Amino acid sequence: MTLDLATLLAATMAAATAQALPIVFVALRARLHRGLALWGLGLVVNALSYPAFGLRAFGWTEVSILATNLLSGLTLVLHTLAIASFQRHRAQPVRSALVWLPLAVNMVVVLLFMRDDHWRNILVASIQSVMAGMLLYQAWGPALVERRLTGRRVLIAGCAGLVLTLVVRTAYMVWASDWDAVYNVPGQVQGLTYFAVMAVLLVNSMGFVLMQMEFALEQQHALATHDSLTGLYNRSALQDLLPALGARARRQGEPLAFLMLDIDHFKRVNDTYGHLAGDAVLREVALRIRQRLRQADVVARYGGEEFLAVLPATDQAGALRLAEHVRKAIESPPVRLANAMVPITLSVGVHAGIPDDSPRALDAQIGLSDEALYAAKNAGRNRVEWR
Numbered sequence: 001m002t003l004d005l006a007t008l009l010a011a012t013m014a015a016a017t018a019q020a021l022p023i024v025f026v027a028l029r030a031r032l033h034r035g036l037a038l039w040g041l042g043l044v045v046n047a048l049s050y051p052a053f054g055l056r057a058f059g060w061t062e063v064s065i066l067a068t069n070l071l072s073g074l075t076l077v078l079h080t081l082a083i084a085s086f087q088r089h090r091a092q093p094v095r096s097a098l099v100w101l102p103l104a105v106n107m108v109v110v111l112l113f114m115r116d117d118h119w120r121n122i123l124v125a126s127i128q129s130v131m132a133g134m135l136l137y138q139a140w141g142p143a144l145v146e147r148r149l150t151g152r153r154v155l156i157a158g159c160a161g162l163v164l165t166l167v168v169r170t171a172y173m174v175w176a177s178d179w180d181a182v183y184n185v186p187g188q189v190q191g192l193t194y195f196a197v198m199a200v201l202l203v204n205s206m207g208f209v210l211m212q213m214e215f216a217l218e219q220q221h222a223l224a225t226h227d228s229l230t231g232l233y234n235r236s237a238l239q240d241l242l243p244a245l246g247a248r249a250r251r252q253g254e255p256l257a258f259l260m261l262d263i264d265h266f267k268r269v270n271d272t273y274g275h276l277a278g279d280a281v282l283r284e285v286a287l288r289i290r291q292r293l294r295q296a297d298v299v300a301r302y303g304g305e306e307f308l309a310v311l312p313a314t315d316q317a318g319a320l321r322l323a324e325h326v327r328k329a330i331e332s333p334p335v336r337l338a339n340a341m342v343p344i345t346l347s348v349g350v351h352a353g354i355p356d357d358s359p360r361a362l363d364a365q366i367g368l369s370d371e372a373l374y375a376a377k378n379a380g381r382n383r384v385e386w387r
């Protein structure tokens with residue numbers, strides 16, 4: 001079997017389409033994926049660039065040159081925008097106008113140098129290097145805090161490979177072109193670019209799909225472990241974290257402190273201002289509690305209007321000081337709602353001690369902080385008690 005150019009292009013187009021369609025299908029069905037539809041569209045556009053290249057065989061050289069450049073440039077633009085769409089709220093995306101600009105310049109260059117293969121190929125490769133650089137910059141995620149996604153690393157590697165390919169292509173064409181020949185792209189350069197671009201597209205798509213998957217898993221994990229109203233840990237996540245906190249306290253011989261915090265007469269807030277106002281108060285109280293604790297402290301929404309804070313390496317005196325600090329922070333200023341200032345107070349039960357190694361040691365400590373809370377409620381509320 002001989003593999004002529006037409007067969008090679010048809011096979012490549014089939015592979016590119018097979019890569020594009022499942023992504024488009026998933027993106028259209030599950031709209032929560034961010035940027036996946038744009039990515040899929042980019043792959044469809046890329047698949048079309050192969051028959052566009054093949055038009056040369058029918059003598060439509062100029063149409064082919066225009067269409068191939070437009071479609072391959074558009075692939076880069078759509079993929080850059082897809083990553084920007086994924087990054088939104090996480091990193092400063094490149095401005096859309098800036099992404100389209102090199103494509104526009106690319107097309108002007110193609111039109112101006114239509115009959116000059118030498119300069120057109122060199123200039124187009126340079127402009128596409130810039131576009132690939134933008135793709136890499138976007139994948140890198142400037143100012144992005146969260147860098148640990150494996151998919152992102154794959155994408156960054158792919159984008160870096162593309163930049164390298166295009167820079168090498170530009171340099172090689174300048175250095176090794178036969179300037180007297182009619183068609184000046186050396187065969188090795190064409191082959192290298194062809195295979196590198198195909199490989200990069202595969203790697204990048206894999207990376208982008210992995211990023212989506214990891215992000216979805218991360219979101220699911222956050223939903224399962226956090227209270228949706230306050231953003232604090234939920235009770236079951238706290239139960240999962242407690243054994244490790246207890247074991248560390250035992251190993252290091254340091255006390256673990258428990259603060260059981262409960263909003264006073266919260267039912268009245270709901271009855272007076274409505275349930276939505278009650279929710280806003282819960283959010284604000286949670287925020288003020290969290291702000292007063294250290295990074296290593298764990299706070300959970302333990303019940304409706306009850307919170308439990310677990311403070312590593314904190315003795316009774318320290319825990320009481322902190323509890324008083326939090327109580328005051330809730331008492332003043334009152335919580336500001338759209339049309340009211342709501343005075344809120346908090347009762348706190350405190351217990352601290354080194355947990356022993358009995359299986360119920362931590363439950364017993366929590367029980368003591370709960371007892372202390374009841375004592376605070378019985379003693380008139382808006383106060384701190386300890387056991």
Ligand SMILES: Nc1nc2c(ncn2[C@@H]2O[C@H](COP(=O)(O)OP(=O)(O)OP(=O)(O)O)[C@@H](O)[C@H]2O)c(=O)[nH]1
Nearest residue numbers: 262263264265266267268270275276278279304305
């Ligand atoms: N808005 C709102 N209210 C909630 C939520 N969860 C629980 N509550 C309300 O919190 C109130 C708790 O009332 P109680 O257990 O009687 O306690 P309290 O009124 O704070 O009185 P003390 O704790 O004894 O000071 C109930 O009215 C619940 O409906 C929530 O997610 N949002």
